[in-house]
Amino acid sequence: MANPGTSRRPKYQRIAADLRQAVQAGEYRPGDRLPGENDLMAAYQVARMTARQALGVLQTEGLAEARKGAGVFVRSFRPLRRRGGPDGIDTHAVALDGAVEEQRTPPPTVADALALSPAAVIPVRDHRFVRDGKPVLLSTSYRPQPGLVAVRFREEIHCRMPSSEEAQQLRLPPGTPVIQIRRTGFAPDGRAIEVNELTLDASSYLLEYEFDV
Amino acid sequence: MANPGTSRRPKYQRIAADLRQAVQAGEYRPGDRLPGENDLMAAYQVARMTARQALGVLQTEGLAEARKGAGVFVRSFRPLRRRGGPDGIDTHAVALDGAVEEQRTPPPTVADALALSPAAVIPVRDHRFVRDGKPVLLSTSYRPQPGLVAVRFREEIHCRMPSSEEAQQLRLPPGTPVIQIRRTGFAPDGRAIEVNELTLDASSYLLEYEFDV
DNA sequence: CAGTGGTCTAGACCACGAT
């Protein structure tokens, strides 16, 4: 009896669709608790795993977040705006929570971009920024010659699901992607002189770029 | 017996970690088939649901992709580069697969940005671009007065998990985020005269922006 | 056709959070 009743869709998808619609209709507001596994088992006459699966759908969509021992709650979206520009990281609304400077060997892709030998040791700075106590941005800066000043920047943006390590560092609930920005600074002669790798909690950020024709 | 043996971590996470490491070590290359549910059940002496859960982890991380009736396969990443600039969409390497132009009422946020009345009807163009037969970009353009030419653009980027509708349109496997770009064009007097909303398969794209100091 | 992943059941024990 995999597909009883009048519907052809799996039960868990139908339950998930009901919940999703209720959220979008405003029946549940951000922070509200959704019906739990036991509620759904009773309401839809399904097994625990099926109810779990339905709630799992909303979580992997980023619409809900489970808190162990408490329930499943509607997530909220309050984005920080980051303006792409010469400044790099704008620190308003976020607080620097950790900073480390040490001599390290950069990863091969960075050493390559900076035209360093693969085993070169240079000063590296690690930063962590938080909002409301939650980390939202990790930054690693590579700048072998701090004296030089960049006059042009390129930012490359890639969006993906986090590694388990990143999910832990940024305390990301399931269904939250990360934005990875590689920011490269160039000297007037066109040489790359600094690289900054940023990892952002995608649910906390909205990026903004402007340009004239 | 939720946590037998010497490990404190759940079984499914341990299995997933083994597989993840094997992928990252190159034991399985992009496109290769991973051990299936039956293989994992036998190798680790676990129930089907536990093996499934382990394979599910790799899929929600975007590292693997299940093909029904065939197996679970390592995903590949071959990004298209999109340069932010006056051009909007660069069509090299992607093909226009569908285009519709019609008179519609834009969503409230767009009507607001363009200073239109909420019920205004304007020409709207929908485009779909594909690479190797797979859709990678959906575009909707709002341009109430085609005669005007924009001299400045702003792009706002947001990354999130797709709605089920978007996942279907872009044929996204689980664990694939989307990038949403709202591109606004401004006339010399500063008024917004066009809005273009793009939805990108994040696993297919790498965005690039440049600026001088 | 045999093998695969997809869905589902009906139980069980656990760790955690709120009360």
Added chain:
DNA sequence: TCGTGGTCTAGACCACTGT
């Protein structure tokens, strides 16, 4: 303490893919 979600078992039937 009690209810919550988290993990796990041992079965089952299905739809799909490849040969």
